[in-house]
Amino acid sequence: MDKEEKYVDEIADQDDNFSKWYNQIVRKAELADYAPVRGCMIIRPYGYAIWENLQSHLDARFKETGVVNAYFPLLIPRSFLEKEAEHVEGFAPELAWVTRGGGEELEEPLAIRPTSETIIGHSYARWVQSYRDLPLLINQWNNVMRWEKRTTLFLRTAEFLWQEGHTAHRTMEEAEERTRMMLEVYRAFVEEDAAMPVIAGRKTENEKFAGAVRTYSIEALMGDGKALQAGTSHNLGQNFAKGFDIQFLDADGQRKYCSTTSWGMSTRMIGGIIMVHGDSSGLILPPRLAPYQTVVVPIWRKEADKSTVLAQVERIEKLLKRKVRLKVDLSENTPGWKFNEWEMRGVPVRMEIGPRDVQNNSVVLVRRDNRAKEVVPVDALETRLPELLEEVQKALFQRALEFREKNTHYTDSYEEFKRIIAEERGFVRVKWAEDSAAEQAIKEETKATIRVIPFDQPAGGVQGKCIYTGKPATCEAIFARSY
Amino acid sequence: MDKEEKYVDEIADQDDNFSKWYNQIVRKAELADYAPVRGCMIIRPYGYAIWENLQSHLDARFKETGVVNAYFPLLIPRSFLEKEAEHVEGFAPELAWVTRGGGEELEEPLAIRPTSETIIGHSYARWVQSYRDLPLLINQWNNVMRWEKRTTLFLRTAEFLWQEGHTAHRTMEEAEERTRMMLEVYRAFVEEDAAMPVIAGRKTENEKFAGAVRTYSIEALMGDGKALQAGTSHNLGQNFAKGFDIQFLDADGQRKYCSTTSWGMSTRMIGGIIMVHGDSSGLILPPRLAPYQTVVVPIWRKEADKSTVLAQVERIEKLLKRKVRLKVDLSENTPGWKFNEWEMRGVPVRMEIGPRDVQNNSVVLVRRDNRAKEVVPVDALETRLPELLEEVQKALFQRALEFREKNTHYTDSYEEFKRIIAEERGFVRVKWAEDSAAEQAIKEETKATIRVIPFDQPAGGVQGKCIYTGKPATCEAIFARSY
Numbered sequence: 001m002d003k004e005e006k007y008v009d010e011i012a013d014q015d016d017n018f019s020k021w022y023n024q025i026v027r028k029a030e031l032a033d034y035a036p037v038r039g040c041m042i043i044r045p046y047g048y049a050i051w052e053n054l055q056s057h058l059d060a061r062f063k064e065t066g067v068v069n070a071y072f073p074l075l076i077p078r079s080f081l082e083k084e085a086e087h088v089e090g091f092a093p094e095l096a097w098v099t100r101g102g103g104e105e106l107e108e109p110l111a112i113r114p115t116s117e118t119i120i121g122h123s124y125a126r127w128v129q130s131y132r133d134l135p136l137l138i139n140q141w142n143n144v145m146r147w148e149k150r151t152t153l154f155l156r157t158a159e160f161l162w163q164e165g166h167t168a169h170r171t172m173e174e175a176e177e178r179t180r181m182m183l184e185v186y187r188a189f190v191e192e193d194a195a196m197p198v199i200a201g202r203k204t205e206n207e208k209f210a211g212a213v214r215t216y217s218i219e220a221l222m223g224d225g226k227a228l229q230a231g232t233s234h235n236l237g238q239n240f241a242k243g244f245d246i247q248f249l250d251a252d253g254q255r256k257y258c259s260t261t262s263w264g265m266s267t268r269m270i271g272g273i274i275m276v277h278g279d280s281s282g283l284i285l286p287p288r289l290a291p292y293q294t295v296v297v298p299i300w301r302k303e304a305d306k307s308t309v310l311a312q313v314e315r316i317e318k319l320l321k322r323k324v325r326l327k328v329d330l331s332e333n334t335p336g337w338k339f340n341e342w343e344m345r346g347v348p349v350r351m352e353i354g355p356r357d358v359q360n361n362s363v364v365l366v367r368r369d370n371r372a373k374e375v376v377p378v379d380a381l382e383t384r385l386p387e388l389l390e391e392v393q394k395a396l397f398q399r400a401l402e403f404r405e406k407n408t409h410y411t412d413s414y415e416e417f418k419r420i421i422a423e424e425r426g427f428v429r430v431k432w433a434e435d436s437a438a439e440q441a442i443k444e445e446t447k448a449t450i451r452v453i454p455f456d457q458p459a460g461g462v463q464g465k466c467i468y469t470g471k472p473a474t475c476e477a478i479f480a481r482s483y
Numbered sequence: 484m485d486k487e488e489k490y491v492d493e494i495a496d497q498d499d500n501f502s503k504w505y506n507q508i509v510r511k512a513e514l515a516d517y518a519p520v521r522g523c524m525i526i527r528p529y530g531y532a533i534w535e536n537l538q539s540h541l542d543a544r545f546k547e548t549g550v551v552n553a554y555f556p557l558l559i560p561r562s563f564l565e566k567e568a569e570h571v572e573g574f575a576p577e578l579a580w581v582t583r584g585g586g587e588e589l590e591e592p593l594a595i596r597p598t599s600e601t602i603i604g605h606s607y608a609r610w611v612q613s614y615r616d617l618p619l620l621i622n623q624w625n626n627v628m629r630w631e632k633r634t635t636l637f638l639r640t641a642e643f644l645w646q647e648g649h650t651a652h653r654t655m656e657e658a659e660e661r662t663r664m665m666l667e668v669y670r671a672f673v674e675e676d677a678a679m680p681v682i683a684g685r686k687t688e689n690e691k692f693a694g695a696v697r698t699y700s701i702e703a704l705m706g707d708g709k710a711l712q713a714g715t716s717h718n719l720g721q722n723f724a725k726g727f728d729i730q731f732l733d734a735d736g737q738r739k740y741c742s743t744t745s746w747g748m749s750t751r752m753i754g755g756i757i758m759v760h761g762d763s764s765g766l767i768l769p770p771r772l773a774p775y776q777t778v779v780v781p782i783w784r785k786e787a788d789k790s791t792v793l794a795q796v797e798r799i800e801k802l803l804k805r806k807v808r809l810k811v812d813l814s815e816n817t818p819g820w821k822f823n824e825w826e827m828r829g830v831p832v833r834m835e836i837g838p839r840d841v842q843n844n845s846v847v848l849v850r851r852d853n854r855a856k857e858v859v860p861v862d863a864l865e866t867r868l869p870e871l872l873e874e875v876q877k878a879l880f881q882r883a884l885e886f887r888e889k890n891t892h893y894t895d896s897y898e899e900f901k902r903i904i905a906e907e908r909g910f911v912r913v914k915w916a917e918d919s920a921a922e923q924a925i926k927e928e929t930k931a932t933i934r935v936i937p938f939d940q941p942a943g944g945v946q947g948k949c950i951y952t953g954k955p956a957t958c959e960a961i962f963a964r965s966y
């Protein structure tokens with residue numbers, strides 16, 4: 001192995017240079033690549049398989065709540081974007097514009113959707129006549145584009161994949177209920193399927209979605225102590241209904257505006273999974289979303305053993321078909337090389353099968369998260385392996401939760417707050433008087449922002465003073481540096 | 484019911500005005516809507532559910548052949564498109580161009596992908612080093628854009644959804660084999676899952692994909708006697724490998740160009756399903772792709788019967804859960820209205836449950852395709868209903884096949900050929916000498932084109948003269964007017 005190759009095989013130290021570690025893992029595990037178009041990415045098959053698993057789990061959760069899928073156009077006329085003032089102000093700087101089509105200059109430029117509230121609002125206005133047509137509960141899985149200046153694979157790219165749900169309701173109360181319901185769907189998905197603990201709550205006025213009355217989000221803590229917003233759900237009130245004239249005839253004979261919501265989760269989540277679970281050897285994927293839940297490494301030295309081992313591998317493959325997503329590595333590399341490779345690529349469990357294992361009719365299972373080994377009789381595999389995968393799933397969540405708890409700080413002193421943000425990072429939970437100017441000042445002084453005002457507040461209300469203004473606190477807020 | 488409502492409820496006669504019938508069905512069944520952007524469509528939930536079923540069936544068939552999914556960027560630099568001369572010539576007139584992003588004029592305009600051979604070729608050149616990296620078998624599900632002048636929902640729209648598969652191989656032979664393999668995957672999917680008979684074969688030079696060495700397609704005959712290309716598979720030879728420098732080091736130590744393929748199927752297929760199976764009452768959906776395979780219509784007159792009937796409906800819903808995609812229509816409309824509505828929307832089987840049915844512990848099943856009724860004991864539903872759905876699936880295929888056979892004409896006379904195309908339409912199978920100029924002349928004279936040179940040719944070769952040039956025929960070709 002020459003020097004250059006050796007260098008490529010080494011992974012940067014997480015504590016030393018987390019963002020270098022992140023970028024190396026994304027590239028080495030073949031999750032994604034930069035595209036030849038500025039700020040865009042190519043999601044490679046191994047990364048895309050994570051996305052497909054995420055889609056199938058999340059989509060099933062949506063459908064359980066009555067949501068159906070549809071598809072709305074990629075291009076949005078400029079005039080549509082201008083109908084909701086805050087919305088256009090928020091998105092205008094990031095838009096990409098189509099100005100020519102079919103050999104001609106367009107009369108009106110068309111934006112590539114940064115999100116679809118406007119074009120969907122236009123449709124809903126035509127589809128909704130009476131209260132009997134409500135609620136509309138529609139989601140779409142698609143690509144969107146926001147012309148970002150600085151980009152990182154998965155975390156912030158000009159084009160990304162996501163889902164955006166859009167609902168229309170008869171009353172404000174119903175819209176609020178749906179907004180909270182979808183946040184809860186995200187929370188359950190992220191905690192249960194991605195094994196990533198989150199804090200759910202409300203965004204401040206400064207941080208809410210352009211055009212929303214209220215934005216809720218779930219926030220996760222990454223391995224470097226920075227926060228990641230994993231999903232958001234917006235109560236849009238009647239803002240878009242008024243902009244697009246989404247009215248209905250109510251049972252009382254009155255024409256009324258709908259209340260609408262929107263909610264989204266994106267390929268960003270893949271970045272989150274990498275940064276929450278990964279370690280010095282590379283990726284660790286939660287079993288429910290892992291492309292391969294188990295990698296089988298056949299081992300032999302003597303050519304005579306090869307056929308015995310491979311026959312056993314085939315039997316096991318059949319045994320576990322449709323029960324476990326299995327990858328059998330039959331490449332010419334050495335077993336040691338394969339161990340490293342699949343550890344780096346985060347496969348939750350490795351199965352080793354050598355000649356002695358065949359003799360004993362058992363296999364060796366090795367967990368990726370803690371390297372624990374166990375010998376399992378082949379007859380027990382069908383029940384033990386799925387069980388072990390669930391154990392890994394839960395252990396990953398537990399470990400991430402402990403990390404977050406260790407890295408959640410409480411202080412009443414702004415000096416201490418500044419020190420924590422500068423030296424320790426993590427979540428900082430403080431008393432807060434909900435003052436936008438103070439929030440802005442803290443952001444300028446420390447780069448920390450309010451990630452969320454958690455739903456989970458002290459019983460009986462918050463006592464004491466705001467950490468910054470000294471005014472009587474109205475809530476506890478969680479600050480952090482964030483992605 | 485006032486006059487206007489009545490008019491809306493009527494469906495145009497298929498024989499009278501097929502395209503009016505088509506457009507009415509698409510709109511009335513709430514499959515799709517025109518978007519406020521010229522030539523673009525909104526795929527509504529009922530139409531999108533067909534697409535989701537199509538995706539899941541087709542994707543599983545791809546994966547069985549070793550194909551994996553990935554995602555490549557939406558935008559393609561102009562310089563990329565120019566690297567394959569025929570390709571850019573073919574697509575240039577239909578491109579939409581992004582010229583501004585993030586508030587600035589772009590240095591190089593970016594096209595919204597009309598297809599992704601170029602941007603994928605660029606990636607493959609970086610990913611492929613040695614013959615050990617081959618083959619690459621990657622597919623993507625995405626949106627593409629072609630600025631069409633005349634558009635029809637599903638059949639031809641500026642933006643549409645599709646999948647595009649792209650493979651790279653060590654040899655020409657392997658690429659050819661994969662090209663044919665994927666055409667066969669399409670044929671099996673379309674015939675088995677969409678119940679639509681197709682003719683598989685080769686496209687002529689005039690009709691092949693811009694940049695391909697050889698294009699294969701499957702062609703179906705629509706209810707109005709026009710042909711629809713349902714899927715295509717292209718052997719690209721080394722054209723794109725040379726344009727993008729996709730080279731590999733072979734086992735013999737030589738650097739060689741890969742051979743590549745591409746193949747696609749789009750939302751067009753939904754248009755095909757409508758036009759092949761639909762009848763004077765509306766849509767008829769093949770059970771395997773239908774959003775709802777069975778609609779349950781509960782029936783009662785006396786309020787006292789309501790709860791008995793609804794309790795039975797609930798039992799049956801539970802019984803059939805995860806076995807049949809069921810829609811229970813609990814709306815306030817009359818049973819008669821529901822019958823018409825769900826017939827128009829093409830649900831393959833209707834289940835009627837009234838008080839007497841509850842007493843007998845049975846239900847009435849009514850097939851959409853031939854209106855045949857049968858009484859089925861509730862205890863037998865779990866086995867009988869899935870079986871009946873498969874019977875409908877097969878019957879739809881059989882009926883479409885008979886229609887196609889009845890509408891396939893054979894002639895050696897060009898006069899008769901012209902008469903058939905003008906008066907009868909359908910497929911016209913003729914002897915052919917593979918002359919591009921003659922093909923072009925026939926197109927101008929009759930608007931008919933060669934849909935395909937079928938794989939299925941007379942044993943022992945074609946005897947006789949070309950229908951147009953009189954030269955010795957080299958094959959049989961199928962002409963038709965087409966979508």
Ligand SMILES: [Zn+2]
Pocket residue numbers: 408409410420424
């Ligand atoms: Zn601390």
Ligand SMILES: [Zn+2]
Pocket residue numbers: 891892893903907
């Ligand atoms: Zn005839």
